Amino acid sequence: MVHKVLKIDNEEGLRSKPAAMFVQTASKYSAQIIIEKGNKKVNAKSIMGMLSLGVSQGESIHIVVNGDDEKEALTALTKLIKDQFPDE
Numbered sequence: 001m002v003h004k005v006l007k008i009d010n011e012e013g014l015r016s017k018p019a020a021m022f023v024q025t026a027s028k029y030s031a032q033i034i035i036e037k038g039n040k041k042v043n044a045k046s047i048m049g050m051l052s053l054g055v056s057q058g059e060s061i062h063i064v065v066n067g068d069d070e071k072e073a074l075t076a077l078t079k080l081i082k083d084q085f086p087d088e
Contacts (some may be wrong), residue, residue: 001066002074006046007058011086014055018085023047025080031067033077 012018026033026044031042035053037060042049042064052070065074 001064002070003062003064004074004078005060005062006078006081007060008055008081009057011057012085013057013059014050014053019050020047021085022071022077022080023050028076029065029067029069031065031070031073032065033073036064036079048086058068058069 008014010018014022023045034041035044035050037053037055040053042053044050053061063074063077065071065077067073
């Protein structure tokens, strides 16, 4: 298991398009990926779960990844957040 706390700096937070990009990226990996904000935990592969967190700009999330490709998944999600969800 690997985990990391990351601050969301992009203007939209984890709503709409950034949330969809996050779910798309998370879904590429077989590892279980949980996002925690406060005392709420959701599956990072669920768009409804991600949107229900209501993460705004400047807030932090805790990413917990467990599985065969956990390190790769955490690296990809960290890059997505640090790059502020760039258009491909």
